[in-house]
Amino acid sequence: MAGRPVTPGTPGGTGSSGGGGVAGIKDVAAEARVSVATVSRVLNGNPAVRPDTRDRVHRAITALGYRPNGVARSLRTDQTRTLGLVISDVLNPFFTALARAVEDEARAHGYSVVFGNADEQPALEDHHVRTLLERRVDGLLLSPTDDNASQVAEVARSGVPMVFVDRWIPGCPDVPVVRTDGRAAIAALVGHLHALGHRRLAVITGPSTTTTGNERLDAFLDALDAHGLPTPGHYRQEGDFRAESGRLATARFLDLPDPPDAVFATDNLMALGAMDEIRSRALRVPEDIALAAFDDIPWFLHTDPPLTAIAQPTEELGHSAVRALVSLIEGRPARSVTLTADLVPRRSCGE
């Protein structure tokens, strides 16, 4: 609120040094007996500085413990060397792994990453996009929570480069999409379930406002069709990609007069919820009901039983997304990238 009081100061004086504040470029210049321009040149590796001058400046820098002010630098150069990443849910291990991959690749390119956790709430997502834009990030990585394009329009208007990762919003031809195509893996999963004798296959989808939610459902229905399996509406429940919704959906399935003999959760958190519910009813997986999930995580190896899952190349996803975004930032074009997912069969669907 209050801000810092502005003291008039001595015009042409030592500048920022004054009393006991943090050393500024002027202090370094004074200490090294050169101009601020020269200090700046040394800072930026400009070769037009004599070696001895350069040394003198370096000594002054260490003597004063000077650290360049990134804010001032950003204002002048109009770049923050910062990327914004808005993800849907930090507690979801898939997004955590993605975030980590993004940070790694960004650091390799000399960028920091500011995260925003949308928690699957469009309003929070909006908040983060707005904040990141105000902070003038050089580029934005977005995994949209719903298909509301209002924020995206704003971003586009602001001219900030943007890339969609994992999920995207239809009708944004200028925004590259880096994602995984799960169709083939889902088809393989349905084949796997069919081969193991399961015929009543149910699915817990994500929100229909997300592309991943729709795509996974479509692929699942197509695959059922290909195997001549029925697709009754009550074998389909919409979740919100979080554990509780998976539990609820599973409860509805199990309350049915003819419960499914296999459940496919379209993300790992909903699979966790499904397991909660199945366990609370003292049912066994896969004998009583089979279970499979989209997104593989290390814990799935050790669940009871080990869970069959569809694994995305998460790391590659994050790296590609950053590469695309950096291209855009540096004025080069960027193309969309589509990777493929793999089925990892374990015991949860049967032997």
Next chain:
Amino acid sequence: MAGRPVTPGTPGGTGSSGGGGVAGIKDVAAEARVSVATVSRVLNGNPAVRPDTRDRVHRAITALGYRPNGVARSLRTDQTRTLGLVISDVLNPFFTALARAVEDEARAHGYSVVFGNADEQPALEDHHVRTLLERRVDGLLLSPTDDNASQVAEVARSGVPMVFVDRWIPGCPDVPVVRTDGRAAIAALVGHLHALGHRRLAVITGPSTTTTGNERLDAFLDALDAHGLPTPGHYRQEGDFRAESGRLATARFLDLPDPPDAVFATDNLMALGAMDEIRSRALRVPEDIALAAFDDIPWFLHTDPPLTAIAQPTEELGHSAVRALVSLIEGRPARSVTLTADLVPRRSCGE
């Protein structure tokens, strides 16, 4: 590298608007036919603006899609409304949950959070601290990877408020510590194991350069002592808080002529590694060997068998840490906070 070329521009002209760039406060002022000072007042909720003027400015803002430049604002006000959080490992669900709690509380106070993932590497941690300091975060939340205090000294010198969370560095009396005391819970765990008949208790510790590593080991040894149990050196292996080290340590234990009948992993990732190794040898938990972990996570309910764990109040930890840091930032004093952990017994140590 190149930066933006600086064009001389018309002195006293329209300023930043010029061609097709992003609208600046000058453009808003021109559009609303007021001075930039008035626009700034409206932006900052200064009451000394006539309502009709305020409306005019608001209309201009929306008409131009103006978004204040946070970088310029930060330069002027000397605050970024940003907190830095350097955590040891994003892939560790404990830190993920912590990060989420931190972000929530920070947002409630009007701050954004910039994350740095140290990946348990001191060099990376240094990099992030340096970067965050250059970006002039208003405060720093640190969970130090080792006990090297060099970076901390730098931070202290830079005058940036700092709070340690979870782990800390001894000998920094001015830095508040927000952490969990696990001693009682560890004593309870040892009692639990003893009551179930286990006598050969082994521990996988964290690095001895971390306070949490030392504290958990000490508490464990003290508890063993209290029960009159031996503490042979080969029942102690130092890990690095990551899965692979837990696997390795467990392998060493199992290769012993007299392997332990219970293993306590001092974090969840090392417990995961331990399970990997136990499973690969076709041993059963808890019949062949009991297993318990520090840090509880949702998946532990569904592992085979459900894992006994020590749960930290993660959310409260994150919230308290942010509150302490915000206090410091606003010039108020901040006290250290110590919370307590609880034992959550499940099947992995016996019935």
Next chain:
DNA sequence: ATCCTCCATGTAATCGTTTCCATGAACTCC
């Protein structure tokens, strides 16, 4: 010896805000 070139360095404008102070208009009060 003179002029030209090149190189290292300094001077000052600039980025987009915030905020101190000055200004002038509209009131109030006697």
Next chain:
DNA sequence: GGAGTTCATGGAAACGATTACATGGAGGAT
């Protein structure tokens, strides 16, 4: 009706860096 108040607004100086342009000295060519 004049003097003092209050109030809304504008002008201009910062914040700390980068960088175009000016400057002056050394060295080379003639």
